[in-house]
Amino acid sequence: MYIEKRILSIKDTQRISIFVSIVLLLLFIVLLFAFWNIQVLKCDYYKTLAIKNIYREIEIKAQRGLIVDRKNNIIAENRLNFSLFLIRKSIKDFEKTIKFINLVTNIDKEKILNRINKYKGYPGSYSIPIKKNLSLDKVIYIKSRFDEFPEFKIAIEPTRLYPYKRIGSHILGYMGEITLKELNREKYRTYNLGENIGKSGIEKQCEEYLRGINGVQIVLKDNLGRIQKVLSEKNPKIGKKIVLTIDWDIQEYIEEIFKDYIGSIGVVDLGTGGIIAIVSKPNFNPESFSGFLGIDEWNELINNPNKPLTNKFIQGLYSPGSVFKIVMALVGLQEKLINTSTVVNCYGSVKIYGRTFHCWNTSGHGPMDIYNALKNSCNVFFYTLGKKLNIDIIAKYARMLGLGSQTNIGLPNEKLGLIPTRSWKLEHLHQKWFPGETISVSIGGGLLNVTPAQVLLMISTVALRGNMPQLHIVKRIEENGKIVSTFKPIFKHVPIKRKIFEILIEGLFRAVNDEGTGRAAKVKGLDICGKTGTQPIISKENPNYERLTKIYRFKAHSWFASFAPRNHPEIAVVVFVEHGGDAGAVAAPIAAKIYKKIFE
Amino acid sequence: MNDYLKYLDKFTFIVIIIISLSGILLIYSVSQSLEQSYYLKQLLWLSISLIAFFIVLRIKTEFVFRSSLALFVILGIILSIQLIAGQIVSGTKSWLKFGFVGVQVSEFIKIPIALCIANILSKIRIIDWFTFCKLMFLLGIPFLLIAVQPDLGTAFILTSFIIISILLKRIKLSIIFVSIMFVIIGSFLSWNYILKPYQKNRIISFFNPEKYSQSSGYQIIQSKIAIGSGGLNGKGYLKGSQSKYKFLPTRHTDFVVSVLGEEFGFIGVSFLFLLFFILFYRQFNFKSKTDREFYFVYLFNFFILFQFLINVSMSIGLFPILGIPLPFVSYGGSSLLSFFIGEAIIFKIKINNYLEI
Numbered sequence: 041m042y043i044e045k046r047i048l049s050i051k052d053t054q055r056i057s058i059f060v061s062i063v064l065l066l067l068f069i070v071l072l073f074a075f076w077n078i079q080v081l082k083c084d085y086y087k088t089l090a091i092k093n094i095y096r097e098i099e100i101k102a103q104r105g106l107i108v109d110r111k112n113n114i115i116a117e118n119r120l121n122f123s124l125f126l127i128r129k130s131i132k133d134f135e136k137t138i139k140f141i142n143l144v145t146n147i148d149k150e151k152i153l154n155r156i157n158k159y160k161g162y163p164g165s166y167s168i169p170i171k172k173n174l175s176l177d178k179v180i181y182i183k184s185r186f187d188e189f190p191e192f193k194i195a196i197e198p199t200r201l202y203p204y205k206r207i208g209s210h211i212l213g214y215m216g217e218i219t220l221k222e223l224n225r226e227k228y229r230t231y232n233l234g235e236n237i238g239k240s241g242i243e244k245q246c247e248e249y250l251r252g253i254n255g256v257q258i259v260l261k262d263n264l265g266r267i268q269k270v271l272s273e274k275n276p277k278i279g280k281k282i283v284l285t286i287d288w289d290i291q292e293y294i295e296e297i298f299k300d301y302i303g304s305i306g307v308v309d310l311g312t313g314g315i316i317a318i319v320s321k322p323n324f325n326p327e328s329f330s331g332f333l334g335i336d337e338w339n340e341l342i343n344n345p346n347k348p349l350t351n352k353f354i355q356g357l358y359s360p361g362s363v364f365k366i367v368m369a370l371v372g373l374q375e376k377l378i379n380t381s382t383v384v385n386c387y388g389s390v391k392i393y394g395r396t397f398h399c400w401n402t403s404g405h406g407p408m409d410i411y412n413a414l415k416n417s418c419n420v421f422f423y424t425l426g427k428k429l430n431i432d433i434i435a436k437y438a439r440m441l442g443l444g445s446q447t448n449i450g451l452p453n454e455k456l457g458l459i460p461t462r463s464w465k466l467e468h469l470h471q472k473w474f475p476g477e478t479i480s481v482s483i484g485g486g487l488l489n490v491t492p493a494q495v496l497l498m499i500s501t502v503a504l505r506g507n508m509p510q511l512h513i514v515k516r517i518e519e520n521g522k523i524v525s526t527f528k529p530i531f532k533h534v535p536i537k538r539k540i541f542e543i544l545i546e547g548l549f550r551a552v553n554d555e556g557t558g559r560a561a562k563v564k565g566l567d568i569c570g571k572t573g574t575q576p577i578i579s580k581e582n583p584n585y586e587r588l589t590k591i592y593r594f595k596a597h598s599w600f601a602s603f604a605p606r607n608h609p610e611i612a613v614v615v616f617v618e619h620g621g622d623a624g625a626v627a628a629p630i631a632a633k634i635y636k637k638i639f640e
Numbered sequence: 641m642n643d644y645l646k647y648l649d650k651f652t653f654i655v656i657i658i659i660s661l662s663g664i665l666l667i668y669s670v671s672q673s674l675e676q677s678y679y680l681k682q683l684l685w686l687s688i689s690l691i692a693f694f695i696v697l698r699i700k701t702e703f704v705f706r707s708s709l710a711l712f713v714i715l716g717i718i719l720s721i722q723l724i725a726g727q728i729v730s731g732t733k734s735w736l737k738f739g740f741v742g743v744q745v746s747e748f749i750k751i752p753i754a755l756c757i758a759n760i761l762s763k764i765r766i767i768d769w770f771t772f773c774k775l776m777f778l779l780g781i782p783f784l785l786i787a788v789q790p791d792l793g794t795a796f797i798l799t800s801f802i803i804i805s806i807l808l809k810r811i812k813l814s815i816i817f818v819s820i821m822f823v824i825i826g827s828f829l830s831w832n833y834i835l836k837p838y839q840k841n842r843i844i845s846f847f848n849p850e851k852y853s854q855s856s857g858y859q860i861i862q863s864k865i866a867i868g869s870g871g872l873n874g875k876g877y878l879k880g881s882q883s884k885y886k887f888l889p890t891r892h893t894d895f896v897v898s899v900l901g902e903e904f905g906f907i908g909v910s911f912l913f914l915l916f917f918i919l920f921y922r923q924f925n926f927k928s929k930t931d932r933e934f935y936f937v938y939l940f941n942f943f944i945l946f947q948f949l950i951n952v953s954m955s956i957g958l959f960p961i962l963g964i965p966l967p968f969v970s971y972g973g974s975s976l977l978s979f980f981i982g983e984a985i986i987f988k989i990k991i992n993n994y995l996e997i
Contacts, residue, residue: 047765048931056808056938060924064945068917071952072910078868078956079906086868093865094881262885 094260095271102252103198105279107212107242109288110314110515116212116243118198122174124182128156129164130191137191144178145171158220159233167193169217169234190265200236200243206325208291210351211284211318211451211513213241214326239329241351242282242513244452249517249524252279281518285314285527293637294319297630303598303617304352306496307634310609312529313500313509315449316638320352346618354447354454357489358616361575361623362417362557363599364438364484366502366544369410371437372425373540380543383407386420393476397423398580414547415556417572419483426482431473434481435461440534442497442508443490449511457494460487484573495601496614502548503569503603503612505541506534545569549606552628561602561628563635570602570631572623595619600627604635611638644697647994648987652922656968656983659915660686660976663969666899669878670891678892678971685973689980696984701992704985705932708755712778715749719785744974746786746794750801751982753778754939757801762932767811775805792839793962800946804939846960859889860957867901867909867956874905892971894963897955912969920945923983926990933989940982 078086107116124145131137141152152170159168174182179194186192200215216239222228227247231237237251238244255276260269294305294317307316324341341349350356372378386405389398399405399419405412413421426434438444444459458464460481462473480486493511501508510530517524548569552558557572576596578588588594598620603612613631620626664686668679696704722745756778764771779798787795806816831840849857849864866882875881880902883891891899901909923941928934944967951966953959965975 046931047762048934050927053928053934057925060938061921064917064920064924067949068913071949072913074953074956074958075867075901075906075909078864079870079901079909080872082868083871086865087871089865090869090881093862093887094885260881260885263887268885 094262094268096259096261096265098257098259100255100257100276101195101197102254102276103278104200104252105246105250105281107246107250107282107284109284109286109291110316111287111289112283113288115202115204115208115284115286115288117201117203119201120196121172121199122176122179122194123169123197124171124174125167125193125195126156126170127165127167127191127193128159132191137189140185140189141170144182147171162233167195167234172197172199200327202326204288204292205327206323207295208286208288208318209241209323209326210320210353211241211286211291212326213243213245213452214239214324214329215243216329240349240453241326241451242284243326245450246282246514246517249280249282253277280524283515283518285309285312285316285513285515286318287316290634290638291317291319294634295321295323297633301617301620301630302346303615303620304356304492305616305630305634306353306492306614307638308496308500308509308511308612310500310503310509310603310612313511313531314515314527314529315511315513316611318351318353318513320350320356322346322348324348351451351453352492352616352618354449354451354491354493356491356616357455357457358492358597358599358618359485359488359575360443360490360495361484361573361597361599362419363495363499363571363573363601364481364488365414365417365422366548366571366601367438367441367443367498368422368425368434368482369414369544369547370441370502370536370540371429371434373410373543374437374536375429375433377428378410378425380410383409384413384418384421384424386418388420390420390423392423392427392479395476397479400574410543411547411550414544414571415550415554417551417557422482423479426479427475429478429482430462431478431481432461432463434478435459440536441501443494445494447491447493447497447511449493450513454493455491457491458487458489484575492614492616495599495616496612499571499601499603499614500612501534502541502544503609504531505538505545506536507531508534545606548602552602557624558600558602558628560624561600561632561635563604563632563639566604566635566639567606568602568604568632568635569606570600570628572628573597573599573601574621574623575599577619589621592619595621596623598623598627600631602628602631602635604639611635644988644991647991648697649922649990652919653987655915655918655922656980659912659919659968660689662900662912662915663896663966663971665877666896666903666969667892667971669880669903670883670888670896670899672878673884673886674892681973682971682976685976688973689977692977693980693984693987696981697988697991699988701933701985701988704988705755705759705936708752708759712749712752712756715745715752716781716785718745719749719782723785723788744972746782746789746791747972747974747978748981749782749786750798750943751940751978751985753782753798753801754936754943754982755985757805757939758932758934758936761805761809761935762930764809767805767809767815769812769815772811772815775802790836790839791963793964796962797943797947797950797964800943801939803946804942808935808938842962843960846957849957859895859961862887862889863895863898863955864957866895866898870902870905870908872906874901874903874908877903879903890963893965894951894961894970895955896966896970897952901955916948923986927993928989929992933992937986937989940986944979944982 103118106114108114138149138152141147142149156168159166182192182194202212215236218228218231218233218235218237223231223233238247253276256274258271259267260271262268290307298305298319298321302321305319309316328337385407386399388402388404389396405416405418408418408421438459444457446454446456465471465473477486481488497511508531512527514527516526548571550556552561552568552570558570561568561570574596577594578585598617600615600623603609613634615627615630617626664679664682667682671678757775760771760774779801783795783798845857849860862882866880866888869882880899882888882902883899888895888898900912920941923937926937947964947967950959950962951964954961965972967979968976
């Protein structure tokens with residue numbers, strides 16, 4: 041038996057017990073207070089953190105609205121594609137990440153850095169788009185390394201697809217990533233960096249309709265970000281459908297016959313003012329913008345002297361040349377300076393204000409009345425008319441017919457052109473107007489600058505005997521098969537007597553059908569009326585004229601403005617060929633083919 | 641045997657059982673997300689522990705004290721063998737495998753240590769250098785053996801024996817001064833040469849968890865979120881999002897209190913604390929027949945208290961994360977069994993008081 045000599049007295053142990061009990065009580069009170077502080081006082085704070093841990097809102101990208109032509113052919117649609125995103129906050133080793141992106145996407149390291157830097161102002165959890173249109177093998181490769189690179193995210197995103205590729209590229213335009221500058225605009229208030237917007241064409245013009253409404257999925261996630269439960273889902277809403285007035289069969293046909301030219305063609309339905317085709321050459325493939333365009337591809341588009349990205353139909357500015365004689369004839373008749381019995385003798389040139397002005401037919405046309413002057417495009421007749429006119433009156437009527445102002449056809453960045461007046465010249469060139477300039481203007485030269493669209497509007501107004509149609513390209517907008525809005529044809533009356541238009545039309549009819557300058561446009565049974573325009577780049581007085589006009593860039597521009605049939609006009613066509621040379625030989629036959637195709 | 645049961649402190653015993661069962665309740669909750677039936681294993685271990693408890697209750701206290709040194713030596717040898725084996729066969733953990741169950745020897749050595757220290761303290765009036773060396777020897781060897789496993793948490797807890805010894809006995813001042821110097825030098829050396837980066841990170845992040853919220857501070861923050869978001873009433877049993885969606889680390893062992901706080905709220909936490917308070921209060925207030933019995937009860941109870949305080953403080957960020965389980969509650973058979981054996985000795989000592997010997 042163990043007998044111990046006790047050192048501690050009963051009192052000692054009791055004292056210790058009491059002391060320990062008090063300390064114990066205090067300890068537990070402190071602990072409880074610490075838990076009270078977290079669980080009761082700061083409860084809301086931690087509750088939000090707990091919710092932040094598990095709840096995630098996932099944006100589901102909406103598809104962009106379709107674009108279809110007047111026959112419901114789909115010309116812009118969407119394809120689902122894999123895109124690579126980077127989430128900055130999850131990056132472990134920045135260098136490694138950049139290296140990996142470079143390896144997978146072949147994008148320059150510097151470009152990747154620039155890209156990421158652009159998103160500085162965005163939260164670290166924002167998904168920065170790095171690469172679109174990822175191929176399946178790359179997707180698999182990246183996914184296989186997710187453990188190593190948790191900062192990457194692959195999402196399925198709708199990407200724009202243009203089934204007709206280059207056809208109608210200037211009508212459709214192209215898509216591109218929104219820039220920082222664009223983001224600051226009121227129009228793009230609801231957009232975020234990394235989103236795609238329409239950059240030109242209908243894609244830009246109808247951005248607000250085409251853009252869908254993104255869906256949201258609220259999910260519960262675990263600590264590794266794996267989705268455990270979908271709590272709610274709001275489906276994305278596809279953008280509205282844009283129905284164009286374009287007839288894609290005709291568009292395709294014209295692009296085919298025009299493929300070797302540089303220039304522009306516009307075809308309008310005179311019954312409504314709806315555009316049937318707009319061609320601008322050279323064109324581009326809008327799909328190449330849907331991903332990230334390669335530097336070389338972009339440089340080629342930007343530096344090409346023929347400006348493939350410019351829609352020459354509304355953005356190309358050219359002298360109208362002899363096409364302007366239609367306007368001159370109208371001015372002369374309306375101002376009663378000429379009538380149907382006025383005859384001018386053409387000897388190949390005429391001396392006005394001490395300077396000799398040449399006719400294109402150097403041997404002279406002989407006696408010309410207004411009909412034959414239009415038919416033969418006689419310069420001398422119009423020089424003589426021009427001498428009687430002042431520029432401000434010419435400008436007034438030119439504007440009345442739609443020249444020198446936007447047609448508001450419904451495509452972005454349309455050019456104004458220029459119909460000069462005396463006050464304009466004084467204001468912008470700080471010079472007086474010289475009467476000789478009026479003579480140049482009277483055959484469509486000088487300071488005159490118009491777009492093919494304006495010429496199309498002018499010829500349409502003539503064709504409709506003074507009823508100026510509102511040119512347009514969007515026929516209607518639909519949502520879920522229901523029409524949201526429809527374009528109602530608008531015609532504006534030009535205050536000029538019908539009789540005068542009939543005189544002009546007779547001249548234009550003869551130009552095509554009576555061995556005039558536009559005879560190459562003649563199609564049996566169609567009663568096409570038209571006016572050629574061969575606008576020289578260099579003067580005939582130039583000693584090297586013969587030699588230089590063989591060089592492409594010194595060749596004259598060719599115009600042909602026309603409509604058909606004569607009495608109940610249905611279609612107007614404007615053909616413009618850059619440096620095409622003789623309009624009668626180049627532009628007119630192209631128009632003939634188009635009429636044949638449309639009326640066949 | 642009937643006498644034992646008659647004088648057994650049934651109230652405290654029931655408190656311990658309730659604490660253990662509440663542990664199993666929490667382990668069941670987290671077993672769902674861990675996809676392992678830890679609660680069944682724990683239930684099995686509780687049964688083993690109860691059997692062990694009643695076996696130990698039958699052993700004479702005198703025998704327990706007498707065999708304590710031998711027990712200490714045996715367990716020390718096993719620990720050493722394990723350590724050497726671990727060096728040779730890499731990956732060998734601090735477990736001894738008995739069929740399907742693994743036993744963590746380091747959990748058990750605290751019992752012979754407490755017994756030996758109680759023996760020593762009962763024979764002296766003041767801790768002199770000689771006694772101090774004996775104490776350091778008793779603690780130092782297991783401390784090192786466990787620390788290099790490396791199981792710093794378990795090793796660290798052993799220091800509680802020194803603290804309570806100093807508090808219970810008078811000690812030579814020179815020892816205190818020298819010890820403090822040793823602690824300072826030791827901390828400096830271990831910080832620079834011994835501690836692994838992750839261990840250092842734990843300590844650094846303790847002082848600034850928000851800065852390391854993605855890495856080493858993650859555990860502290862997630863634990864605080866779990867407890868804080870539980871609020872007054874808790875989110876309900878099995879409904880804790882922090883544990884269900886795996887944001888809480890080691891939620892079946894070190895952070896079991898966080899699960900309790902999240903699912904049962906402040907009320908649940910207070911209830912468990914009340915049970916622990918009763919346990920400690922009852923075990924500290926007793927009449928002892930001998931000094932060594934008195935010292936053992938204090939040493940062992942204080943050890944449990946120390947572990948309890950560190951675990952709980954850790955879960956709300958008041959103490960660095962050391963990887964120490966909550967006594968009786970956290971998953972871990974060895975821990976549970978060792979505490980039940982220790983408690984059995986305490987209960988036995990309390991029974992002795994009523995028995996005429």
